Amino acid sequence: MPKKCNFIEKLREAGLRPTKQRLNMCEVLFNREKTFHFTINDLVKMISEKMNQKISLATVYNTVHAFEKKGYLKEISIDSHKSYFDTNTSVHHHFFDEETNELIDCDENDIDPVNIKKNITGKKINSVEVLIKVASDNQNQK
Amino acid sequence: MPKKCNFIEKLREAGLRPTKQRLNMCEVLFNREKTFHFTINDLVKMISEKMNQKISLATVYNTVHAFEKKGYLKEISIDSHKSYFDTNTSVHHHFFDEETNELIDCDENDIDPVNIKKNITGKKINSVEVLIKVASDNQNQK
DNA sequence: AACTACATTATAATAATTCTAAACTATTGA
DNA sequence: TCAATAGTTTAGAATTATTATAATGTAGTT
Numbered sequence: 621m622p623k624k625c626n627f628i629e630k631l632r633e634a635g636l637r638p639t640k641q642r643l644n645m646c647e648v649l650f651n652r653e654k655t656f657h658f659t660i661n662d663l664v665k666m667i668s669e670k671m672n673q674k675i676s677l678a679t680v681y682n683t684v685h686a687f688e689k690k691g692y693l694k695e696i697s698i699d700s701h702k703s704y705f706d707t708n709t710s711v712h713h714h715f716f717d718e719e720t721n722e723l724i725d726c727d728e729n730d731i732d733p734v735n736i737k738k739n740i741t742g743k744k745i746n747s748v749e750v751l752i753k754v755a756s757d758n759q760n761q762k
Numbered sequence: 763m764p765k766k767c768n769f770i771e772k773l774r775e776a777g778l779r780p781t782k783q784r785l786n787m788c789e790v791l792f793n794r795e796k797t798f799h800f801t802i803n804d805l806v807k808m809i810s811e812k813m814n815q816k817i818s819l820a821t822v823y824n825t826v827h828a829f830e831k832k833g834y835l836k837e838i839s840i841d842s843h844k845s846y847f848d849t850n851t852s853v854h855h856h857f858f859d860e861e862t863n864e865l866i867d868c869d870e871n872d873i874d875p876v877n878i879k880k881n882i883t884g885k886k887i888n889s890v891e892v893l894i895k896v897a898s899d900n901q902n903q904k
Numbered sequence: 905a906a907c908t909a910c911a912t913t914a915t916a917a918t919a920a921t922t923c924t925a926a927a928c929t930a931t932t933g934a
Numbered sequence: 935t936c937a938a939t940a941g942t943t944t945a946g947a948a949t950t951a952t953t954a955t956a957a958t959g960t961a962g963t964t
Contacts, residue, residue: 700837703841717885736873743899750890817943
């Protein structure tokens, strides 16, 4: 688990000034065992609760976008109304539970690599993302 | 290519009343050789141009959502700011050109089926979608 | 310490989408 | 055929999510 000083480094390396607000956000986002998914709304709540300190909504948007640009966060878009960010920025896929609105990481071992046989001419592939939408299986209860 | 009467049937079968507006939208969306992708904005423009007739924005939203619910359209979400609809509702994947903002169907032969080895317990898979983000390959020019 | 560039903030502005309630229209059945 | 009714369309208001603005504040540099 990284300490505060590591976040200062982390921000500096990305060319971002280590401000109070950014360090608070780093604490909330990265000072934990497991990576997780959140919406901007979730995050604003988490910051004000955990840090017990006010933060401007604009700052949260700015900082999330700065972090995304620097590769500290990844956006996962489900549909036009559901957009999440992921603190796990490695290449991995997702399950999305359409009933609970829960986004769940897909373990690398649970899915075979996606094999693209033919790409578009003159283009390079930047990313390949699989989204598996699931819901409860009620066949048994019927 | 379906004729107007087919659209009346199509709508009725889905439990939607064949109104003038919905038939116009069917013309614009489904009376063509190839399936295509559009945003709500695109569609509003297309209707007013092609049909030479005014349509309320609210109606376009309502109708697109009704069509989506009935399986006539599928939403493809790229990120929180880019949401497309697809008149091709079959299971297929997409390329997204990050430079031109163009969404391109991935031919079935160009990608191997995605093999999910382990699903979440108690859940059934509703859909599996792959999104391949591409950009121009400038390595040669460098 | 003072300067400069960048950040934060509250608020305003914008954009996308949904709601509302009145007017309209397709369907049903007398 | 015509009235009843249930669903639909509409303009505009309301809502929500996000971004812009401009004043104030802060980090890094000299």
